[in-house]
Amino acid sequence: xxxxxxxxxxxxxxxxxxxxxxxxxxxxxxxxxxxxxxxxxxxxxxxxxxxxxxxxxxxxxxxxxxxxxxxxxxxxxxxxxxxxxxxxxxxxxxxxxxxxxxxxxxxxxxxxxxxxxxxxxxxxxxxxxxxxxxxxxxxxxxxxxxxxxxxxxxxxxxxxxxxxxxxxxxxxxxxxxxxxxxxxxxxxxxxxxxxxxxxxxxxxxxxxxxxxxxxxxxxxxxxxxxxxxxxxxxxxxxxxxxxxxxxxxxxxxxxxxxxxxxxxxxxxxxxxxxxxxxxxxxxxxxxxxxxxxxxxxxxxxxxxxxxxxxxxxxxxxxxxxxxxxxxxxxxxxxxxxxxxxxxxxxxxxxxxxxxxxxxxxxxxxxxxxxxxxxxxxxxxxxxxxxxxxxxxxxxxxxxxxxxxxxxxxxxxxxxxxxxxxxxxxxxxxxxxxxxxxxxxxxxxxxxxxxxxxxxxxxxxxxxxxxxxxxxxx
Amino acid sequence: xxxxxxxxxxxxxxxxxxxxxxxxxxxxxxxxxxxxxxxxxxxxxxxxxxxxxxxxxxxxxxxxxxxxxxxxxxxxxxxxxxxxxxxxxxxxxxxxxxxxxxxxxxxxxxxxxxxxxxxxxxxxxxxxxxxxxxxxxxxxxxxxxxxxxxxxxxxxxxxxxxxxxxxxxxxxx
Numbered sequence: 001x002x003x004x005x006x007x008x009x010x011x012x013x014x015x016x017x018x019x020x021x022x023x024x025x026x027x028x029x030x031x032x033x034x035x036x037x038x039x040x041x042x043x044x045x046x047x048x049x050x051x052x053x054x055x056x057x058x059x060x061x062x063x064x065x066x067x068x069x070x071x072x073x074x075x076x077x078x079x080x081x082x083x084x085x086x087x088x089x090x091x092x093x094x095x096x097x098x099x100x101x102x103x104x105x106x107x108x109x110x111x112x113x114x115x116x117x118x119x120x121x122x123x124x125x126x127x128x129x130x131x132x133x134x135x136x137x138x139x140x141x142x143x144x145x146x147x148x149x150x151x152x153x154x155x156x157x158x159x160x161x162x163x164x165x166x167x168x169x170x171x172x173x174x175x176x177x178x179x180x181x182x183x184x185x186x187x188x189x190x191x192x193x194x195x196x197x198x199x200x201x202x203x204x205x206x207x208x209x210x211x212x213x214x215x216x217x218x219x220x221x222x223x224x225x226x227x228x229x230x231x232x233x234x235x236x237x238x239x240x241x242x243x244x245x246x247x248x249x250x251x252x253x254x255x256x257x258x259x260x261x262x263x264x265x266x267x268x269x270x271x272x273x274x275x276x277x278x279x280x281x282x283x284x285x286x287x288x289x290x291x292x293x294x295x296x297x298x299x300x301x302x303x304x305x306x307x308x309x310x311x312x313x314x315x316x317x318x319x320x321x322x323x324x325x326x327x328x329x330x331x332x333x334x335x336x337x338x339x340x341x342x343x344x345x346x347x348x349x350x351x352x353x354x355x356x357x358x359x360x361x362x363x364x365x366x367x368x369x370x371x372x373x374x375x376x377x378x379x380x381x382x383x384x385x386x387x388x389x390x391x392x393x394x395x396x397x398x399x400x401x402x403x404x405x406x407x408x409x410x411x412x413x414x415x416x417x418x419x420x421x422x423x424x425x426x427x428x429x430x431x432x433x434x435x436x437x438x439x440x441x442x443x444x445x446x447x448x449x450x451x452x453x454x455x456x457x458x459x460x461x462x463x464x465x466x467x468x469x470x471x472x473x
Numbered sequence: 474x475x476x477x478x479x480x481x482x483x484x485x486x487x488x489x490x491x492x493x494x495x496x497x498x499x500x501x502x503x504x505x506x507x508x509x510x511x512x513x514x515x516x517x518x519x520x521x522x523x524x525x526x527x528x529x530x531x532x533x534x535x536x537x538x539x540x541x542x543x544x545x546x547x548x549x550x551x552x553x554x555x556x557x558x559x560x561x562x563x564x565x566x567x568x569x570x571x572x573x574x575x576x577x578x579x580x581x582x583x584x585x586x587x588x589x590x591x592x593x594x595x596x597x598x599x600x601x602x603x604x605x606x607x608x609x610x611x612x613x614x615x616x617x618x619x620x621x622x623x624x625x626x627x628x629x630x631x632x633x634x635x636x637x638x639x640x641x642x643x644x645x646x
Contacts, residue, residue: 019613191608207601439513
């Protein structure tokens with residue numbers, strides 16, 4: 001193979017896989033009967049989802065008065081969870097689009113699952129704006145369309161409306177990207193299936209044959225979608241940060257918000273990818289495709305983005321002090337020392353301090369440490385959003401209206417329900433689609449297979465390359 | 474199932490490097506290749522076959538521009554002609570605050586336009602069944618196919634045995 005691979009690269013596919021073995025291994029989870037652990041986990045997910053649906057229906061029936069929001073604290077769990085989920089979604093697009101543009105071969109092991117995670121996380125996120133407006137039956141007022149109300153249009157100056165466009169675009173483009181990648185793999189499953197399964201996968205695979213011209217166009221499409229998704233993913237969390245940054249609330253009205261939110265989003269998203277990958281590779285026995293190498297690469301991203309987030313926290317504190325503006329100074333003093341000090345502490349400990357252990361290679365390559373760290377980061381990033389939203393609002397300009405917010409059982413139930421929704425979707429996905437992109441792993445096999453590179457290599461690139469050249473001439 | 478009414482002779486290869494060498498060989502012999510089927514995108518195959526560059530990205534640019542214009546002109550029309558509203562004394566034509574939505578619609582139109590174009594020109598759509606020569610070409614086999622009305626069976630078989638095909642079959646699709 002005429003690929004040039006640096007000798008320092010370690011294998012990305014282990015076990016001396018042949019193309020056929022890759023097909024077998026990656027199709028197998030969709031072909032065998034679900035395991036007992038899958039069934040139990042699925043029942044728990046669906047039960048959690050059902051409770052969330054009940055709490056959402058309760059909110060819609062009784063009104064948003066069932067939440068503990070008040071005049072002072074108008075955003076609480078709803079927007080915290082919205083920002084948390086939308087941030088989690090960012091890693092999928094980062095892995096599939098940005099790492100594709102940078103030609104990072106390790107993305108092929110995790111991109112499919114990460115993209116699926118993006119789509120499910122965005123669904124969870126989108127639920128919150130829809131229910132927090134209170135009257136979900138007129139939620140289509142979000143969108144501009146010729147109407148009988150004037151015609152009255154939405155305010156195109158508002159970051160909240162920009163968010164509607166950003167998130168709808170992000171969701172639909174991520175879906176196209178994900179599905180276009182899935183089509184050839186669905187064709188692989190189709191060609192192995194019989195009976196009803198064959199009919200279903202025939203429908204899903206759109207009649208894909210693997211013709212050279214189709215692959216050429218498919219690669220062209222994937223590359224441009226990656227190029228479009230890269231600024232798109234950066235724009236989405238930038239616009240989410242505008243929801244805060246364009247207001248006149250001390251602690252929100254800062255120009256650092258867009259990069260700080262984007263870094264935080266990637267940070268939390270990678271943590272969720274790690275949580276899912278560590279479980280997935282174990283349960284589906286995909287350790288040879290989602291290797292320690294992949295886990296280490298993602299831990300490096302977590303370390304970098306976590307440190308960026310830490311620098312942003314410190315910059316905020318410094319600028320608050322340096323501004324000489326008493327309301328700004330109070331906002332940050334209140335975050336760290338005020339009534340919600342515990343949430344600021346949780347944020348700092350989980351997001352800034354704990355990821356620093358990933359400077360040590362042993363921890364970066366430990367599945368156990370990675371799993372616990374990924375949970376810490378998920379918690380820490382949730383606290384970050386809670387700090388920004390609830391803490392800031394609880395102490396506004398007028399001390400007489402200062403308040404303290406704790407969620408009701410309904411708000412907590414909706415949050416838990418979205419976690420159930422996320423895992424329900426993810427678990428169905430692991431049964432229906434190959435969790436690792438089959439065609440893309442085959443494509444990198446000669447550059448990343450352990451029979452070609454690394455200690456256990458049996459083929460030698462130079463010899464083979466030389467041989468192929470001579471036989472060609 | 475779609476029908477092409479073609480008689481095809483095809484050879485299956487085990488490796489993409491052997492495939493590319495075979496494709497180059499066929500071009501050297503002026504044997505007209507009907508199509509090549511592979512389980513994954515093989516880089517350099519399109520050049521070896523002499524396929525034209527895809528112009529899909531150019532279509533994407535046009536779709537993107539369409540999105541830019543739709544968003545920008547749409548918002549301009551709404552805020553200056555259809556229903557001008559005063560928001561806090563700000564101008565009726567606030568160009569900077571149109572940027573985010575204009576960007577989003579550019580991406581949206583380009584992505585959807587390109588994807589729909591891709592599936593349409595490839596003849597891929599939900600429920601479509603295109604004829605397949607061999608089911609293993611989505612697994613681990615690489616296939617070169619000749620139209621039997623273009624290339625004689627004896628030329629094709631000689632070519633396949635020379636270039637290292639593992640199997641040679643005929644099929645009408």
